Amino acid sequence: MADPIPGTTLPPAKTRFPLRVVGLMSGTSHDGVDAAACDLRLSGDTLVLTPLGHLSVPFSTALRCELVAALPPSTTSAEALCRLDTGIGQAFADVAARAVDELCAGHADLVVSHGQTLFHWVSEDDAGAAGRVRGTLQIGEPAWIAEATGLPVVSGLRTRDVAAGGQGAPLVGLFDTLWLAGRPGTAVALNLGGIANVTLLPTTDGAPVTFDTGPACALLDAATRYVTNDHLAFDADGALAARGLVVPDLLARLLDEPYYRRPAPKTTGKELFHLSYLLDRVGPTPPTAEDLLATLVALTARTVADAVRDTATEVVASGGGTRNPALMTALRAELPGVVVRTSDELGVPSQAKEALAFAVLGWHTWYGLPGVLPRATGARHPRVLGSVTPGADGRYPPGRSAGVARPGRLEVSPPV
Ligand SMILES: Nc1ncnc2c1ncn2[C@@H]1O[C@H](COP(=O)(O)OP(=O)(O)O)[C@@H](O)[C@H]1O
Ligand SMILES: [Mg+2]
Structure with missing residues (x-):
């Protein structure tokens, strides 16, 4: 000892x-x-x-x-x-x-x-x-x-x-499982960093499922730097995104990414989700900065929600993305009936x-x-x-x- x-x-x-x-x-x-x-x-x-x-x-x-x-x-x-x-x-x-x-x-x-x-x-x-x-x-x-x-x-x-x-x-699966297993319902842990990852708690066979769902802030940050000529490193408080409207065609092109359909366990990173990847999908007629950010918020919210909606009664979120109110609002809208809270509420500061x-x-x-x-x-x-x-x-x-x-x-x- x-x-x-x-x-x-x-x-x-x-x-x-x-x-x-x-x-x-x-x-x-x-x-x-x-x-x-x-x-x-x-x-x-x-x-x-x-x-x-x-x-x-x-x-x-x-x-x-x-x-x-x-x-x-x-x-x-x-x-x-x-x-x-x-x-x-x-x-x-x-x-x-x-x-x-x-x-x-x-x-x-x-x-x-x-x-x-x-x-x-x-x-x-x-x-x-x-x-x-x-x-x-x-x-x-x-x-x-x-x-x-x-x-x-x-x-x-x-x-x-x-x-x-x-x-x-993701290696947070051990922490998430030990921490959240006793909660009522089915809690899912979510981290919104550059990439979003989830831990779906063990079902009957005792194994949690942990995987990266796709980008959380990676494309949001890349787009913010691009549209502000590097003046802003991220869309502070989701201000740009909150003023924009989702562009359905662009969202559909972004969602048509084979990674999202791949079965877990799976991981990804900025090797895939970087600025050139985004600009390829935006094409020659870019939307306004606000609409671009709103669409990327929708992409993160949708891909996270798709990964957890069959399982979760509660989502416990952490990471810098929890400080983007546009993202948290979009996530809650995608998950009606699911309680989306931050880890701070359970004593673990999200940062x-x-x-x-x-x-x-x-x-x-x-x-x-x-x-x-x-x-x-x-x-x-x-x-x-x-x-x-x-x-x-x-x-x-x-x-x-x-x-x-x-x-x-x-x-x-x-x-x-
Ligand atoms: N006030 C804020 N408003 C909007 N987004 C924020 C805010 N604070 C942090 N973020 C986002 O969180 C990201 C950093 O989150 P973090 O958990 O440190 O990610 P990583 O683990 O990838 O470093 C920033 O790049 C930014 O996109
Ligand atoms: Mg960080």
């Missing part, structure tokens, strides 16, 4: 395996690093998560420009990749150090870093294997984080799932949800427990995810020797 955390008052009875963890996330929107800190401990078979706060730190303009220049559909060089891996590792390290100081009163046990996805390699043309993930690359060298914080770092969580035959994403989910994955890795539920991502077998970079004390995790059994549920509990 790990040492108790100094400065924390833990209930004495049956509380075990405490870790104070900082989760770090930057998604496909590559807007910046979200850090969330939490205390995790096991009480019976319940993993109790106490959020300690979160911060979002934008990438510097220079780093963001380097990143955009390397992302698909652009090509890049080994030199650019090395510079980016270093720059992003250092940016993550700065945010991690701030999170330990500002959110954890200077003491944490572990950092878990998702890194920045540079490429998610989905096979499109292999005979019989379309949609298989062949590789995925998250950059942001963890040594910088370990050096800046002195803490061990779990990173590279997606690649083990891919090597085991899975999609490597911190993915970072907290990675913190929970890191807790599992620390104790040698698999980070995905059987069959959720398509992996042949659930595996312990990630690599560990030791901290200043050189210690490796206890792994299985700690004797922790897999938690059966997750409870989000306010600080005592």
Whole structure:
């Protein structure tokens, strides 16, 4: 068992395996690093998560420009990749150090870093294997984080799932299932980042279904930058979209995308949903900026709703897209009779949800427990995810020797 955390008052009875963890996330929107800190401990078979706060730190303009220049559909060089891996590792390290100081009163046990996805390699043309993930690359060298914080770092969580035959994403399925399984009705977790992903909770066979439904903000952001000549990075508060009308022909052309018809598990990214993809479908006579944004809001709302309407009585949404009222209104209109709420209402700040989910994955890795539920991502077998970079004390995790059994549920509990 790990040492108790100094400065924390833990209930004495049956509380075990405490870790104070900082989760770090930057998604496909590559807007910046979200850090969330939490205390995790096991009480019976319940993993109790106490959020300690979160911060979002934008990438510097220079780093963001380097990143955009390397992302698909652009090509890049080994030199650019090395510079980016270093720059992003250092940016993550700065945010991690701030999170330990500002959110954890200077003491944490572990950092878990998702890194920045540079490429998610989905096979499109292999005979019989379309949609298989062949590789995925998250950059942001963890040594910088370990050096800046002195803490061990779990990173590279997606690649083990891919090597085991899975999609490597979405990895939030474990968190969502442990957290929402006890809710009345059928809850579906939804994350609206650059890409939208859902977790449909386990039915009778015990496996959740997790997959990317398509773009959430990816095309909205690309269109906003395009129509404002890069003055706006996103349609703040959905202001443009709210003033527009859906263009039915364009919506139909956008919905005619084979990805939406592909069965789960499936994942996608900005390798597919980028500006050129959008401009190809817009054609030579573009609608007004407002109508274009309204149509893209309708696309996200429709594709998310189509993915959940047969199952959900409740949708628990998180991610930056929840801050776009035009998108949330369109989603609610697509799902009559379904309660659409944000994760904030259940104690998980929507901007911190993915970072907290990675913190929970890191807790599992620390104790040698698999980070995905059987069959959720398509992996042949659930595996312990990630690599560990030791901290200043050189210690490796206890792994299985700690004797922790897999938690059966997750409870989000306010600080005592
Ligand atoms: N106030 C807002 N109004 C509209 N959209 C917003 C707002 N705040 C954030 N967003 C959207 O959320 C996106 C970032 O969400 P995030 O969850 O960080 O995605 P990712 O995980 O892909 O980085 C932004 O690119 C933007 O599209
Ligand atoms: Mg983000």
